[in-house]
Amino acid sequence: MKYKIAIVDDHTLFANALAGLVQKMETYEVMFEVGNGKELIQHFKLKMIPDVVLLDINMPEMDGYETALWLKNNYPEVKVLALSMFDKEEAIVGMLRNGAKGYLLKGCKPSELRIALDNIINKGFHYTEFVTDKLLKSLNPEKVKNPIKELGLNDRELEFVRHACTELTYNQIADLMCCSARTVDGYREQAFYKMKVKTRTGIVIVAIKLGIVTL
Numbered sequence: 001m002k003y004k005i006a007i008v009d010d011h012t013l014f015a016n017a018l019a020g021l022v023q024k025m026e027t028y029e030v031m032f033e034v035g036n037g038k039e040l041i042q043h044f045k046l047k048m049i050p051d052v053v054l055l056d057i058n059m060p061e062m063d064g065y066e067t068a069l070w071l072k073n074n075y076p077e078v079k080v081l082a083l084s085m086f087d088k089e090e091a092i093v094g095m096l097r098n099g100a101k102g103y104l105l106k107g108c109k110p111s112e113l114r115i116a117l118d119n120i121i122n123k124g125f126h127y128t129e130f131v132t133d134k135l136l137k138s139l140n141p142e143k144v145k146n147p148i149k150e151l152g153l154n155d156r157e158l159e160f161v162r163h164a165c166t167e168l169t170y171n172q173i174a175d176l177m178c179c180s181a182r183t184v185d186g187y188r189e190q191a192f193y194k195m196k197v198k199t200r201t202g203i204v205i206v207a208i209k210l211g212i213v214t215l
Contacts, residue, residue, distance in 0.1 A: 072099030
């Protein structure tokens with residue numbers, strides 16, 4: 001089985017080179033290349049639905065932020081890997097907030113792209129040390145010596161956080177923790193509050209950076 005990849009980038013030369021690189025990977029194949037989000041939507045209307053979208057940020061008509069958000073709202077099962085020249089915190093945070101499951105700089109090595117694709121397919125996300133450094137700085141600029149103690153997570157909340165960093169649904173987490181879905185909702189709200197995040201992706205980012213979980 002080969003996973004289908006869509007490339008969304010308005011720089012044709014780069015997109016073609018990227019497509020050639022992906023085509024050499026035995027478990028991936030390029031489904032199509034387009035120059036912006038509007039063109040991507042047209043392919044989706046034709047039922048051309050990829051497994052992963054490699055998404056640039058700076059594009060005409062419909063940029064990466066808008067495109068990622070559209071995919072999050074309409075096709076949440078499609079994984080987005082942002083691939084951009086931008087290395088600023090606001091760009092990274094913006095893309096992940098809009099649903100991207102990973103962020104790579106265009107200057108990365110081919111092997112890094114392969115690892116990122118494998119992680120997104122197998123684990124649901126991919127965050128490099130560079131990205132987590134940027135994100136943690138934006139979320140909480142102070143370094144902590146004992147992350148669990150500083151966050152104030154109790155044992156059950158910590159157990160929930162570790163489960164939340166997997167592909168398990170909240171109902172499945174409730175079953176594993178032998179509690180009700182409502183109780184898991186409570187753990188989630190406490191995790192959001194104590195980790196100073198607003199989404200499950202935020203929990204994953206902070207947990208990875210602070211060593212609560214590892215990739």
